[in-house]
Amino acid sequence: MLRPTLALMRRALRNAFRRPQFLAPLVVFPSLFLAVNTGGLQATTGLPGFPEVNSFLDFQLASAICQSTMLGGVSAGIAMALDIEAGFFDRLVVSPIPRTAVVLGRVGAAGVLGALQAVWFLAIGFIFGAEMAAGVGGVLVVIALGVISALAFGSFGVLIALRAKNASTVQGIFPLVIVGLFLSSAFFPADLLSSPADVIAEYNPISYLAEGLREPIAFGWDAQVIVEGFVAGIALAGIGTSLAISALRGRLRAAR
Amino acid sequence: MPAIETVDLQREYPARRGPGLRAVDGIDLAVAPGEVYGFLGPNGAGKTTTVRMLVTLLQPTGGRATVAGYDVATQPAEVRKRIGVALQAAALDLLMTGREMLLLAATLHGIPPADVADRGADLLERVGLSAAADRRVGTYSGGMQRRLDLAMALIHEPEVLFLDEPTTGLDPTSRLTLWDEVRRLRDEGTTVFLTTQYLEEADQLADRVGIIARGKIVAEGTPATLKAEVGVPHLDVTLAGEDHRDLAREVLARFGDGRPPTEECDLSVALPDGSAGLAPIVRALDEAGVQVASLDVKEPTLDDVFLAKTGEHLEGAD
Numbered sequence: 001m002l003r004p005t006l007a008l009m010r011r012a013l014r015n016a017f018r019r020p021q022f023l024a025p026l027v028v029f030p031s032l033f034l035a036v037n038t039g040g041l042q043a044t045t046g047l048p049g050f051p052e053v054n055s056f057l058d059f060q061l062a063s064a065i066c067q068s069t070m071l072g073g074v075s076a077g078i079a080m081a082l083d084i085e086a087g088f089f090d091r092l093v094v095s096p097i098p099r100t101a102v103v104l105g106r107v108g109a110a111g112v113l114g115a116l117q118a119v120w121f122l123a124i125g126f127i128f129g130a131e132m133a134a135g136v137g138g139v140l141v142v143i144a145l146g147v148i149s150a151l152a153f154g155s156f157g158v159l160i161a162l163r164a165k166n167a168s169t170v171q172g173i174f175p176l177v178i179v180g181l182f183l184s185s186a187f188f189p190a191d192l193l194s195s196p197a198d199v200i201a202e203y204n205p206i207s208y209l210a211e212g213l214r215e216p217i218a219f220g221w222d223a224q225v226i227v228e229g230f231v232a233g234i235a236l237a238g239i240g241t242s243l244a245i246s247a248l249r250g251r252l253r254a255a256r
Numbered sequence: 257m258p259a260i261e262t263v264d265l266q267r268e269y270p271a272r273r274g275p276g277l278r279a280v281d282g283i284d285l286a287v288a289p290g291e292v293y294g295f296l297g298p299n300g301a302g303k304t305t306t307v308r309m310l311v312t313l314l315q316p317t318g319g320r321a322t323v324a325g326y327d328v329a330t331q332p333a334e335v336r337k338r339i340g341v342a343l344q345a346a347a348l349d350l351l352m353t354g355r356e357m358l359l360l361a362a363t364l365h366g367i368p369p370a371d372v373a374d375r376g377a378d379l380l381e382r383v384g385l386s387a388a389a390d391r392r393v394g395t396y397s398g399g400m401q402r403r404l405d406l407a408m409a410l411i412h413e414p415e416v417l418f419l420d421e422p423t424t425g426l427d428p429t430s431r432l433t434l435w436d437e438v439r440r441l442r443d444e445g446t447t448v449f450l451t452t453q454y455l456e457e458a459d460q461l462a463d464r465v466g467i468i469a470r471g472k473i474v475a476e477g478t479p480a481t482l483k484a485e486v487g488v489p490h491l492d493v494t495l496a497g498e499d500h501r502d503l504a505r506e507v508l509a510r511f512g513d514g515r516p517p518t519e520e521c522d523l524s525v526a527l528p529d530g531s532a533g534l535a536p537i538v539r540a541l542d543e544a545g546v547q548v549a550s551l552d553v554k555e556p557t558l559d560d561v562f563l564a565k566t567g568e569h570l571e572g573a574d
């Protein structure tokens with residue numbers, strides 16, 4: 001079980017680096033977005049209801065990590081769909097490996113990329129003057145939550161791929177996911193969202209994930225917020241992965 | 257115990273409206289261990305659907321099938337351990353190198369980590385891809401991709417090997433290389449289930465051939481018995497001019513039943529004794545003064561079998 005999972009994870013990672021055209025946007029777009037936002041929207045930190053932060057950059061780093069890992073999830077889905085289209089998936093399925101390894105390998109690779117994505121944005125943040133309110137321990141928390149967030153988005157990307165079976169459909173789902181991100185507190189504090197977005201944001205697990213990521217950077221050690229972030233992320237990843245595994249099983253049972 | 261056995265195997269694809277399409281319509285097979293079984297049929301006959309069911313990629317909608325003694329529907333994990341599969345469209349990852357693909361296949365088949373590299377290198381050597389091993393599969397020619405696909409199917413020395421149209425679309429040289437490999441596998445005792453649209457391929461490689469048309473097996477046997485069933489060799493005669501046609505027909509009538517000539521000849525006559533019957537005919541034509549442009553002895557082909565059973569020619573008939 002572990003060996004095929006690790007082998008498939010390694011392959012997925014290696015391939016990710018061989019498709020720079022898919023990999024680069026994961027960090028390039030959120031980085032540009034971050035630059036534009038922090039440049040242009042710095043003033044929002046003065047709005048009533050905006051929490052006390054050092055700088056808008058501190059606040060927005062978590063948004064960028066969320067956005068980046070979400071794009072990572074879409075790419076994991078596309079990679080899975082391309083495997084299905086190319087027939088490589090059939091080869092995996094006729095090998096004597098547990099079905100779960102096929103899903104876990106792909107989702108696990110997204111998780112490893114998630115760590116790299118978190119490190120990238122922390123590095124950019126530090127270069128441009130962000131501070132880590134929670135100190136060195138906070139860095140580890142952010143990386144861990146980056147991994148979990150990537151696992152969560154990755155599992156849903158794979159789920160969609162297993163249902164859609166082709167890469168263009170997976171790509172078509174992408175705008176929906178962006179909406180999900182904006183209907184959360186990933187980009188703006190829930191207090192500043194108008195109704196009904198604020199209500200949605202309150203129940204949106206992505207909000208908890210984003211706030212867990214933001215807490216150690218922008219505010220400090222509020223254990224509850226951080227724990228809620230982990231719980232939300234792990235729950236999403238768990239649900240996404242189980243659904244993906246059952247989608248794979250169902251797919252094989254029906255076999256088209 | 258047969259290596260592959262099916263009883264009334266069926267697969268229906270649901271249609272949007274009305275009854276579904278019976279792509280495989282009650283197939284009974286018994287392939288002996290070590291046998292090379294050729295599944296011959298035109299495009300759309302149901303070959304791939306049958307293979308996909310036998311390799312556990314597709315659930316049968318009726319009947320049952322066992323491979324290496326295990327039921328494909330209820331014991332798919334046991335089946336997967338014992339089979340090698342090269343599907344009609346090579347199942348490769350173009351971003352990986354040939355060596356990486358083989359190492360991955362070895363790992364997925366549970367080959368001990370210490371043996372993975374050697375096993376991969378041996379197989380690359382065997383299919384003639386050592387020099388290209390570290391190039392990405394995307395740069396391979398069609399023939400090289402097929403060979404790599406075959407190597408991956410062989411990585412765990414499977415008991416039963418499935419090859420779905422392994423040479424369709426290949427150039428003649430690659431085709432011959434693949435044929436050699438199948439012969440070598442047969443010599444090593446691997447059971448091979450091979451599908452093809454090419455009668456020559458079935459004729460050359462298969463110990464036994466099943467001819468499939470519209471989801472049903474219409475004839476089965478060794479290539480020789482199948483051909484013997486439908487007929488004897490025949491002689492095609494092309495005349496030098498029109499003048500002697502009637503005379504020639506009279507001469508030939510002395511030697512046996514005439515056959516309807518094909519587009520490529522003027523007259524055709526059965527040769528029950530094969531080429532041995534040729535000399536007297538040639539002498540008789542010569543004595544009668546018939547000017548002959550060419551004489552062709554034609555052995556019966558599997559296409560004749562297909563024609564006799566279905567009333568149609570095989571598309572791949574050469």
Ligand SMILES: Nc1ncnc2c1ncn2[C@@H]1O[C@H](COP(=O)(O)OP(=O)(O)O)[C@@H](O)[C@H]1O
Nearest residue numbers: 256269279297298299300301302303304305306
């Ligand atoms: N997934 C599918 N859904 C519906 N019909 C299919 C599907 N796959 C194959 N068919 C149909 O089933 C028949 C048999 O196809 P196939 O098994 O691929 O034949 P072959 O491999 O002999 O060319 C064809 O009429 C084909 O159109």
Ligand SMILES: [Mg+2]
Nearest residue numbers: 303304344421
């Ligand atoms: Mg086919």
